[in-house]
Amino acid sequence: MMHSGGYARGSRIGVLEILPWLVAIAAFFLLPEYLSLGARILIFILFTLSLDLILGYAGIITLGHSVFLGLGAYTAGILSVKAGIHDPFLQLIAGAAIGAGFGAITGAVVLRTKDLTQLMLTLAIAAIMMEVGNKANWLTGGADGLPGVQVNPLFGVFEFDFIGKTGYVYCLVVLFIVWFFVRRMVYSPFGAMLTGIRENTARMHALGAPVYKRLLVVYTISAGIAGIAGVLLTQTTQSVGLNVLSFEIAGDVLVMLILGGVGRIYGAFVGPTVYLIAHDELAKQFPEYWSFGVGFLLLIVVFFARGGILGLIDKISARVRKS
Amino acid sequence: MQAFLSSLVSVLFHGVAYGMILYVISVGLSVTMGLMGFVNLAHGVFAMAGGLLLSTAMGRYGVPFPLALLLAFVVVAVASVVLERLLYSKLYSAGELPQVLFTMGLIFMSIAVARYLYGTQAAPLFLPDYLKGQIPLFGRDFPTFRVVLIIFSGLIVAALWFGVERTRWGAMVRAAVDNRDMAQSVGINTNRLFMLTFALGSGLAGLGGALGSDILPVQSTYPLENLVYFMIVVAVGGLGSLSGPFIAALLIGIADTATKYWLPELGAFLIYAATIAVLLWRPQGLFGVRS
Amino acid sequence: MSALATPALETQMLCKAFGALTVADDINFRLEQGARHALIGPNGAGKTTFVNMLTGALPSSSGRIFMNGEDITTMSQAARTQRGLGRTFQITSLFRSLPALDNVAMGIAEREGVALRMWKPASGYSAIRDEAMSHLEKMGLRDEALTVVRDLPYGKQRLIEIAIALGLKPKALLLDEPAAGVPSIESGRILDVLAELPKDIAILIIEHDMELVFRFAERITVLVQGAVLTEGAPDQIANDQRVRDVYLGEGGHD
Numbered sequence: 019m020m021h022s023g024g025y026a027r028g029s030r031i032g033v034l035e036i037l038p039w040l041v042a043i044a045a046f047f048l049l050p051e052y053l054s055l056g057a058r059i060l061i062f063i064l065f066t067l068s069l070d071l072i073l074g075y076a077g078i079i080t081l082g083h084s085v086f087l088g089l090g091a092y093t094a095g096i097l098s099v100k101a102g103i104h105d106p107f108l109q110l111i112a113g114a115a116i117g118a119g120f121g122a123i124t125g126a127v128v129l130r131t132k133d134l135t136q137l138m139l140t141l142a143i144a145a146i147m148m149e150v151g152n153k154a155n156w157l158t159g160g161a162d163g164l165p166g167v168q169v170n171p172l173f174g175v176f177e178f179d180f181i182g183k184t185g186y187v188y189c190l191v192v193l194f195i196v197w198f199f200v201r202r203m204v205y206s207p208f209g210a211m212l213t214g215i216r217e218n219t220a221r222m223h224a225l226g227a228p229v230y231k232r233l234l235v236v237y238t239i240s241a242g243i244a245g246i247a248g249v250l251l252t253q254t255t256q257s258v259g260l261n262v263l264s265f266e267i268a269g270d271v272l273v274m275l276i277l278g279g280v281g282r283i284y285g286a287f288v289g290p291t292v293y294l295i296a297h298d299e300l301a302k303q304f305p306e307y308w309s310f311g312v313g314f315l316l317l318i319v320v321f322f323a324r325g326g327i328l329g330l331i332d333k334i335s336a337r338v339r340k341s
Numbered sequence: 342m343q344a345f346l347s348s349l350v351s352v353l354f355h356g357v358a359y360g361m362i363l364y365v366i367s368v369g370l371s372v373t374m375g376l377m378g379f380v381n382l383a384h385g386v387f388a389m390a391g392g393l394l395l396s397t398a399m400g401r402y403g404v405p406f407p408l409a410l411l412l413a414f415v416v417v418a419v420a421s422v423v424l425e426r427l428l429y430s431k432l433y434s435a436g437e438l439p440q441v442l443f444t445m446g447l448i449f450m451s452i453a454v455a456r457y458l459y460g461t462q463a464a465p466l467f468l469p470d471y472l473k474g475q476i477p478l479f480g481r482d483f484p485t486f487r488v489v490l491i492i493f494s495g496l497i498v499a500a501l502w503f504g505v506e507r508t509r510w511g512a513m514v515r516a517a518v519d520n521r522d523m524a525q526s527v528g529i530n531t532n533r534l535f536m537l538t539f540a541l542g543s544g545l546a547g548l549g550g551a552l553g554s555d556i557l558p559v560q561s562t563y564p565l566e567n568l569v570y571f572m573i574v575v576a577v578g579g580l581g582s583l584s585g586p587f588i589a590a591l592l593i594g595i596a597d598t599a600t601k602y603w604l605p606e607l608g609a610f611l612i613y614a615a616t617i618a619v620l621l622w623r624p625q626g627l628f629g630v631r632s
Numbered sequence: 633m634s635a636l637a638t639p640a641l642e643t644q645m646l647c648k649a650f651g652a653l654t655v656a657d658d659i660n661f662r663l664e665q666g667a668r669h670a671l672i673g674p675n676g677a678g679k680t681t682f683v684n685m686l687t688g689a690l691p692s693s694s695g696r697i698f699m700n701g702e703d704i705t706t707m708s709q710a711a712r713t714q715r716g717l718g719r720t721f722q723i724t725s726l727f728r729s730l731p732a733l734d735n736v737a738m739g740i741a742e743r744e745g746v747a748l749r750m751w752k753p754a755s756g757y758s759a760i761r762d763e764a765m766s767h768l769e770k771m772g773l774r775d776e777a778l779t780v781v782r783d784l785p786y787g788k789q790r791l792i793e794i795a796i797a798l799g800l801k802p803k804a805l806l807l808d809e810p811a812a813g814v815p816s817i818e819s820g821r822i823l824d825v826l827a828e829l830p831k832d833i834a835i836l837i838i839e840h841d842m843e844l845v846f847r848f849a850e851r852i853t854v855l856v857q858g859a860v861l862t863e864g865a866p867d868q869i870a871n872d873q874r875v876r877d878v879y880l881g882e883g884g885h886d
């Protein structure tokens with residue numbers, strides 16, 4: 019079963035859906051030395067989830083999703099370093115708003131086109147933002163980025179500590195809230211409608227759906243969520259650099275989503291977790307082999323496991339049930 | 342005024358050299374994407390492979406320059422056919438996403454290989470003595486290698502156009518770009534046509550990557566860093582067109598050189614902005630055959 | 633309602649060319665309110681193209697289209713659908729990985745304007761579910777409601793096409809060969825369902841099965857090579873020598 023949601027199926031939260039949260043809470047207590055990696059994973063889950071909304075549910079292929087992560091990240095950085103605004107929630111709201119705003123503006127352009135032109139536009143917009151980040155030294159710190167971002171303690175009490183306890187819990191709570199919202203959306207008529215657009219756009223038009231406007235709505239929401247992820251990244255690492263705008267990040271997030279499984283929410287949970295843990299273990303030791311491995315993995319997924327890890331698990335469990 | 346004219350000449354000269362290289366590398370991408378409708382993000386991999394081959398053949402095995410160039414062309418073309426038969430062809434009708442992911446995978450793998458061979462350094466370019474130095478032209482000195490590069494690329498372009506306009510193969514390619522089903526129904530073996538065209542396009546990319554290695558340094562991030570430019574040449578020029586990408590490549594080469602020279606603080610901003618503008622104005626590119 | 637009432641759909645000098653090929657050639661056409669109208673013509677005559685222009689799926693090259701007197705020539709497909717124009721596709725066009733129920737419910741949700749709701753689960757909209765179910769039942773697909781469309785035989789997929797159209801509650805309905813590929817028992821069901829539709833719905837049917845056409849239609853338009861050859865009551869058309877020539881000359885229909 020590839021999709022969740024729709025009119026025919028129920029929407030109750032299944033037992034398996036509680037699992038990620040249990041794992042996350044258990045990790046907090048059992049793996050205290052890995053909390054900063056944990057926070058990074060949570061942030062990328064959020065980012066990947068935002069991509070899943072537009073790619074997995076609405077079928078828009080983008081090579082420039084990093085733009086929105088980057089905007090959120092720089093918003094937090096600039097607010098803190100240049101404007102002296104250190105309130106975490108203000109930064110969060112600003113990052114979401116700017117991400118969403120830019121999503122609406124670029125979406126209005128990108129979504130008018132299709133296929134290669136659309137792909138190219140997302141690529142060109144990402145390239146332009148990279149160039150802005152690089153050249154607008156006075157604002158973004160250029161190639162050096164903005165180190166020394168400060169964030170006030172949460173509710174005035176919980177400091178963002180060095181071990182990352184606060185950061186981890188904070189990211190977990192934000193992810194939970196966004197997940198809850200996204201899950202409702204996926205199961206709602208809006209989510210069903212998005213699946214419809216991906217499955218058969220011509221039919222959607224014939225049903226009377228103004229497809230372009232609908233895509234613009236989801237694109238904007240997705241960009242806002244990516245912006246939130248960017249803010250979290252800056253807040254937990256207390257710095258922001260050009261890499262948040264890079265093609266590598268746009269590529270990485272695609273890989274993470276594909277690896278987990280497209281169009282099913284939890285692919286966005288599994289993919290980044292596996293990818294980032296593997297990255298942490300392997301990338302520093304074997305940098306060459308790492309990118310070779312990622313490339314090879316993509317090939318494997320494309321040729322043998324389009325559904326990603328979750329798709330594989332589905333297949334295996336279906337076979338077990340049969341026998 | 343004198344100074345401006347002088348810098349104008351050198352911007353044009355280097356811009357044209359850059360544009361020519363961009364074209365030799367990208368033209369295959371235009372044709373294969375137009376012909377097969379395949380989103381091949383990994384085209385730069387072939388160009389990088391050409392550069393790596395040239396450097397390795399000359400540096401490690403002492404192969405003379407012209408032979409090494411030929412080798413870059415042939416080896417890349419042959420390797421690309423193997424890839425095409427084994428992998429690309431499986432995804433012709435798979436839709437955009439698998440194509441994007443697959444070719445991204447190729448990029449990642451090639452980055453790893455390049456890094457394994459040359460680390461984070463650019464692969465060195467060993468020019469033979471006769472291509473070093475300057476030659477005087479119209480009372481000015483121009484770097485010999487760049488002059489040769491422009492002339493040689495020009496010859497390649499001429500040969501390519503002749504091939505497409507005047508040969509049977511060219512006629513079949515044009516027919517298939519226009520209407521693949523029709524071409525198939527009149528008995529053109531599109532599979533073989535794809536294969537040959539892909540090989541030629543990739544071989545040219547390899548050649549371009551090798552020739553252009555002093556303009557686009559051959560380092561491991563090559564396929565990713567230059568991806569945008571190759572794609573822009575094709576998207577702005579128009580899929581499936583030969584002349585469109587040529588004009589686009591020259592424009593980009595000259596514009597890029599000019600901004601680097603006169604407005605370095607803008608970087609590539611203008612080119613990207615222009616690309617977006619063009620794509621909005623004409624989504625099929627300036628000279629695209631498909632709408 | 634007088635015979636001179638504004639037609640449900642009207643085209644004036646409608647043209648369409650694909651490159652050098654003219655597929656619609658100055659078509660002047662009226663679909664009256666509550667009409668039972670058939671559009672016939674040999675393969676490639678341009679019938680589907682004509683429907684695509686009416687719905688806005690294809691832009692016309694020139695000419696004008698009116699719906700209930702309103703000029704809709706440049707209006708988006710969605711806007712036309714929202715004004716009550718429904719259609720079925722000659723080549724089945726469904727959400728193949730979704731259950732039959734969702735295929736129908738999706739259209740109802742659009743009609744009811746709930747498709748932008750993001751909070752309540754879709755499965756909680758029981759009115760929409762029930763209505764979708766009732767349209768499926770009409771097409772004899774009660775037991776297939778929860779089956780993913782891809783897994784249904786082609787004939788049943790054709791019936792879902794019609795169930796979807798019914799769910800839009802259109803005021804004008806364009807049926808592009810609804811019975812093509814449907815086993816004959818079930819094509820009887822299609823006729824029955826169409827016969828039961830409210831009389832004020834205007835229906836245009838494209839069909840190659842002449843028996844079906846003559847049983848259903850009160851008016852017939854014959855399209856040949858993009859141009860209207862003739863139009864009239866069924867018996868007129870049946871006795872028209874030119875129509876016979878077209879069909880016999882082409883070796884009959886498929």
Ligand SMILES: Nc1ncnc2c1ncn2[C@@H]1O[C@H](COP(=O)(O)OP(=O)(O)OP(=O)(O)O)[C@@H](O)[C@H]1O
Pocket residue numbers: 650653655673674675676677678679680681682722
């Ligand atoms: N998008 C297109 N581009 C070019 N030609 C087209 C296109 N769509 C249709 N045609 C051509 O237009 C002509 C009319 O096609 P259309 O599908 O409207 O015919 P039709 O009357 O519905 O035929 P049939 O009875 O086979 O369904 C055909 O010759 C067809 O090949």
Ligand SMILES: [Mg+2]
Pocket residue numbers: 679680681722808
């Ligand atoms: Mg037809």
